[in-house]
Amino acid sequence: MSTHRELIRRALGPRVQFVQGDDACAYGAVLAGCTFFAGYPITPATEVAERMSEILPLIGGCYIQMEDEIASMGALIGASWTGAKVMTSTSGPGFSLMQENLGYAIMTETPCVVVNVQRSGPSTGQPTMGAYGDMMQARWGTHGDHEIIMLCPASVQEALEITIVAFNLSEQLRTPVLVFIDGELGHMRERLVIPDDDEFELVERPRATDRAGYRPFAPGPDLVPPFAPFGSGFRTFVTGLTHNEDGLPRASSAAIHDQLVRRLAAKITNHLDLITRYEEFYADDCEIAIVAYGITARTCRDVVEEARRRGIKAGLLRLISIWPFPEHVVARWAERVRAMLVPEMNLGQIVHPIREAVAGRCVVAPYARIGGELHSPAELLEALEALQWQPA
Amino acid sequence: MATGLRIKTAAELRTNYLRREMFPTIFCDGCGLGNVLNYTLWAIDEVGLDLDRTVFVSGIGCSSRLPGYINADGLHATHGRALAFASGIRAANPDLTVIVFTGDGDGAGIGGNHLLHTIRRNMDITVILVNNFTYGMTGGQSAPTTPDGGFSSTTPYGNIEHPLDICELAKALGAPYVARWPVVSPAQPVKSIAEGIRKRGFALIEMLTPCPTAYGRRNGLKEIEQIWRWYREHTVLLDEWEWVEQFGSPEEREALRGKMKIGVFQDTERETFEDRWAALVAREKL
Numbered sequence: 185m186s187t188h189r190e191l192i193r194r195a196l197g198p199r200v201q202f203v204q205g206d207d208a209c210a211y212g213a214v215l216a217g218c219t220f221f222a223g224y225p226i227t228p229a230t231e232v233a234e235r236m237s238e239i240l241p242l243i244g245g246c247y248i249q250m251e252d253e254i255a256s257m258g259a260l261i262g263a264s265w266t267g268a269k270v271m272t273s274t275s276g277p278g279f280s281l282m283q284e285n286l287g288y289a290i291m292t293e294t295p296c297v298v299v300n301v302q303r304s305g306p307s308t309g310q311p312t313m314g315a316y317g318d319m320m321q322a323r324w325g326t327h328g329d330h331e332i333i334m335l336c337p338a339s340v341q342e343a344l345e346i347t348i349v350a351f352n353l354s355e356q357l358r359t360p361v362l363v364f365i366d367g368e369l370g371h372m373r374e375r376l377v378i379p380d381d382d383e384f385e386l387v388e389r390p391r392a393t394d395r396a397g398y399r400p401f402a403p404g405p406d407l408v409p410p411f412a413p414f415g416s417g418f419r420t421f422v423t424g425l426t427h428n429e430d431g432l433p434r435a436s437s438a439a440i441h442d443q444l445v446r447r448l449a450a451k452i453t454n455h456l457d458l459i460t461r462y463e464e465f466y467a468d469d470c471e472i473a474i475v476a477y478g479i480t481a482r483t484c485r486d487v488v489e490e491a492r493r494r495g496i497k498a499g500l501l502r503l504i505s506i507w508p509f510p511e512h513v514v515a516r517w518a519e520r521v522r523a524m525l526v527p528e529m530n531l532g533q534i535v536h537p538i539r540e541a542v543a544g545r546c547v548v549a550p551y552a553r554i555g556g557e558l559h560s561p562a563e564l565l566e567a568l569e570a571l572q573w574q575p576a
Numbered sequence: 577m578a579t580g581l582r583i584k585t586a587a588e589l590r591t592n593y594l595r596r597e598m599f600p601t602i603f604c605d606g607c608g609l610g611n612v613l614n615y616t617l618w619a620i621d622e623v624g625l626d627l628d629r630t631v632f633v634s635g636i637g638c639s640s641r642l643p644g645y646i647n648a649d650g651l652h653a654t655h656g657r658a659l660a661f662a663s664g665i666r667a668a669n670p671d672l673t674v675i676v677f678t679g680d681g682d683g684a685g686i687g688g689n690h691l692l693h694t695i696r697r698n699m700d701i702t703v704i705l706v707n708n709f710t711y712g713m714t715g716g717q718s719a720p721t722t723p724d725g726g727f728s729s730t731t732p733y734g735n736i737e738h739p740l741d742i743c744e745l746a747k748a749l750g751a752p753y754v755a756r757w758p759v760v761s762p763a764q765p766v767k768s769i770a771e772g773i774r775k776r777g778f779a780l781i782e783m784l785t786p787c788p789t790a791y792g793r794r795n796g797l798k799e800i801e802q803i804w805r806w807y808r809e810h811t812v813l814l815d816e817w818e819w820v821e822q823f824g825s826p827e828e829r830e831a832l833r834g835k836m837k838i839g840v841f842q843d844t845e846r847e848t849f850e851d852r853w854a855a856l857v858a859r860e861k862l
Contacts, residue, residue, distance in 0.1 A: 186862070194862050220668045241860040246853060248667045251693040255660035258653060258690075262633070262664025265651060266672065270664075288654050414649040414665060415672045417628040421595075421644055423652035432598060433644060433652075 188243065189381055195242040201376050205343045205369040206273075208376055209299045210235030212347025213271045215378070217386060218297070219245035220268040222259035224252055224278060227311040228367035229301035232273035253278035257285035257298075264294045265422065267413030269351055273299035275367075276318055277308065279325070286360055287326030288424045290448060293358040293401070293409060295389055297350045300362060301370035304554060313556025314368030316478055319533040322362050323507050329445050331452035333459055334362040334507040336477045340374035345384070346504065352387035353459060357451055358408050364506070366529065368558060369479045392418060401444075402429040407451035453508055461504035462513055466492070470499025472571050473521045475514065475538055477503040480527050480559055487564040494565075496572050506534060514541035523547035523571040527559045547574060582622070589617040593627065595647045602641055606792075606800030608759035608785035612706055613642055615762055615783075616675070619769035630673040633662040635682035637713045639706035639785075642677040656686030659694040662701050663849075670700070670850040673773065680707040680721040684742050688720070691742075695749040695778050697849040702772040702779045705742060708787035716790030723834070727794040746780045747842045753779035754842040758807040759786070768840065777848050784811065784836065814839030 186194070192214055203211075210232050213221070221236035237247040246263075250256040256272045264270045274282060279300045289296050300322070304315035318325075322334045333353055337346040347363050354361040392398055392410035400420040401409050409429075412418030425433040426441040434440040452459070465488055472491075474484045481502040491498035501517050503510060514537075517524070523546055526535045535550040542548050551567055553559050594617075603609045620630070627648040634640035636655035643650035653661040662674045676683075683691055683705045694701065710728055711717040718728040720740040727734060746754045753775040755768040765783060772779030786792060786803040797803040812820075817837045820828045 191862050220664070222664060222667075241857050242862045244857055244861050246667045248663065248849075250660065250663075251689050254657060255663070255690055255693070258657040258660030259664030259667065261653070262651065262661035262666075263668035264664075265631075265649075266665055266669035268668045270668075284654050285657065414631045414651075415629050415669060419628070419648050421650040421652070423644070423650075424654060425652065430597070432595075 191243045195239045196378055199378050201378070202373050203340060203376050204231055204371055204373050205340050205365050206231035206301060206371065207235050208340045208343035209273065209347045209363060209365070210239065211376070211378060212344040213297065213351065214239050214243065215344070215384070216269065216348045216351035218269045218271050218351065219243070220260070220263040220270040221247045221272065222250050222256040222263065222270070223272045224250055224256050224274070226275045226278045228303060228314070228370045229273045229275045229278070229299065231370070232299055232301065236271070253281035254285060257282040257289070260296050261285060261289050261292070261294045264296050265414045269295070269355065271297040271299065273301065275301050275303050276305045279318055279321065283325040287328060287330065289360045290326065290330050290332070291424050292422050293448070294360070295354040295358050296360050297347065297354055298360060298362050299347070300364050302364060302366040304556060310556050312367060314366035314479065314529065315554060315556065316364070316366055316529040316533070318364070319506065319530065322364060329449065331449045332362065332507050333357070333359060333452060334364055334505070335461065336364050336504060336506050338369070338478055338481045338502065340369070340372065340376050343369065344376060345379070348384050352385065355389040356387045356408070356458070357455060358389055358411060359452060364478070366479055399429045400431040401427060403447060403451070407447055407454060456508060459505050459508065460510045460513065462510060463502040463504065464500070466497070466499035467501070467517070469497055470521050471497040472523050472525065472568055473499045473501055473517055474525045474527065474564070474568070475501045475503065475517070476527055477506060477534065478529070480529055483559055483561055483564060484527065487561050487568065490561065490565055491568050496568055498568055503534070509537040509541070511537070511541040514538055515543070518542040518545040521546050523549060523574065525549050525551055525564070525567055525571055527551040527553065527564060529553055529558070547571065584618050584621060586614065589614065589621065593617045593620070593647060594645055598645050601645060603638065604789040606786060606788040606803065607638070608708070608783070609639060609642065609706060611759040611762070612639070612704060612783050612785060613645060615759070615765040616704060616769055617646070618762070618766045619773060622766065622770045623773050625673055625773065629671065630675065631665055632675050632677065633658050633665065634677040635687060637679040637682045637711070639677050639679040640682055656682055657690060658682065659687060659690040659701070659703070663694055663697070663699050666699050666701060666850055667853065670854070674701045675773065676701055676703045678703060678705050680705065680709065680742065681711045681719045684740055685720045692749060695746055695751045698750070698752065698777045698846050700777055700848045700850055702769070702775070703781070704769060705780060705782045706785045707742065707782050708785045708791055710787055710791040712787050712790040716794060728791070729794070743780065743782050743841045750846060751780050751842060752777035752844050752846045755780070755840045756782040756784065756836070756838050758784040758811050758838060760804055760807045771843070777846050784838070810835045811838045812836070814841065
């Protein structure tokens with residue numbers, strides 16, 4: 185009789201594989217303990233669902249293909265309340281449809297992971313081409329005041345690792361976590377090494393232990409309430425209405441609404457140390473920085489090396505966690521550099537919080553590219569050289 | 577009583593099943609939702625459900641407030657999506673009993689697509705769909721079930737759309753159990769809800785429920801007694817309906833116009849999603 189971890193290993197196959205970013209997200213989910221996936225096909229995210237539909241039966245989990253992305257997100261939340269670790273995947277149009285239930289998951293503190301393999305928009309746009317068009321929708325797509333966690337890996341290997349991190353954060357903080365890649369990374373094949381269990385940490389949601397005095401939405405010291413799954417006898421009422429710590433609707437109370445919504449935001453912003461992830465290259469003597477994320481950041485790494493060879497003191501700040509925005513990190517760079525080049529595969533989205541963090545302390549130069557092509561090293565190098573001669 | 581049901585007093589049901597701190601309810605005078613809740617609890621008691629292992633799921637609207645009053649796990653979800661949330665619960669943990677409260681707008685309007693596909697998959701869920709012909713919570717707008725010519729705040733000149741027959745739809749989709757009853761008497765609804773819970777597979781019980789506040793007052797049915805009487809007078813048992821259609825006089829057939837068929841529309845067996853998934857896992861699991 186093999187253990188569940190052994191089953192997972194057997195289901196995933198060889199330790200070293202040549203797979204796509206989409207596959208890596210599925211593998212990461214399974215390694216993180218995901219046993220439930222609800223989804224709907226959409227290019228370029230379909231392979232995530234395909235991998236999950238193959239793997240989950242092998243390990244005794246459940247894959248269900250819903251009638252649309254609204255239902256996928258709903259089923260995800262229902263399944264999470266039974267105590268399962270859950271994931272769905274989608275792309276721009278589907279992510280738009282998920283917004284209302286994403287907000288419900290935030291309001292009801294339901295752990296879940298959403299992978300968005302981004303493509304361009306608006307509307308149907310370019311389904312088979314990569315883009316980073318949903319960076320701001322991730323932040324503000326669902327209505328009302330809220331914080332969201334979003335992570336942006338840059339390689340197939342990192343897609344696996346970051347998906348595990350996403351599950352851990354989602355469980356620990358009882359909130360949805362978004363993993364954002366794009367059509368390029370989603371469909372790009374790279375060498376993937378499946379890590380051993382002792383190479384990563386697994387986090388479970390805090391559990392309620394005592395039925396006496398149980399208040400389902402009374403937060404613990406880290407502002408996260410202990411969780412009691414449906415069927416455990418704790419008899420939890422869950423509502424998207426403003427609710428008190430007993431979970432009961434109190435939609436007309438300004439005080440309760442204020443307290444609840446501020447706590448939901450604070451439980452994320454108080455854990456910046458836990459969430460914030462980034463990589464720095466030549467941070468110490470950088471004069472012209474590139475600030476990038478996702479697949480774009482990989483081009484930038486080589487560009488910085490080439491710029492250094494040409495005598496430009498270039499550096500790279502690669503953001504991995506985008507939301508909550510690592511304002512303090514960008515601000516620290518702004519103190520030291522003359523200019524920041526911000527290449528994005530959209531018409532300029534993350535450049536906005538960057539400007540806010542920089543607060544006029546250095547030049548911020550967006551480099552927008554849409555249409556489905558990556559920035560070329562040559563053009564980024566040219567942009568760096570132009571910035572080099574630009575007066576501060 | 578012919579059905580053999582044990583009569584439950586309201587006090588007995590209240591003590592055993594309700595959340596005291598949620599009362600009084602938000603329901604208007606003359607609303608039938610209290611009856612729907614009463615009959616459901618009665619049926620649950622009849623079946624002997626363990627409330628520690630039962631989840632009540634709902635969407636948005638007056639009827640969707642019902643899970644809040646029951647002392648059990650409850651998921652008051654988003655508008656129209658109760659069946660999607662419920663499907664997730666059942667798929668992830670088939671040991672839990674799931675009962676959905678929804679309305680005609682929630683369940684068959686905005687949630688119509690989920691109704692279709694949840695029945696198609698045959699999720700083992702009991703759905704109590706409260707049909708009051710209107711969007712009550714928002715003040716009485718026209719719904720997919722508003723009768724031909726019915727007045728609402730968004731059909732001030734009368735409804736020109738054809739109303740949806742939810743039970744006929746569910747029957748056509750192959751739902752194993754489909755019934756429709758008015759709330760005006762308890763025995764048949766209680767029996768149907770109990771049968772629905774016992775049924776392995778999707779069960780739909782449509783409850784025709786008076787809404788004097790939002791619908792009645794715009795349609796000459798403002799008085800509570802009057803609207804409740806209207807439901808007795810405008811519902812015809814399925815057997816009787818079919819007999820009249822086949823053998824009735826022209827006058828008798830004409831009298832069926834504007835009335836609603838009630839009864840058990842379908843009672844059959846069909847493999848559930850959960851059972852088929854379990855079989856697939858038993859076959860494929862490493």
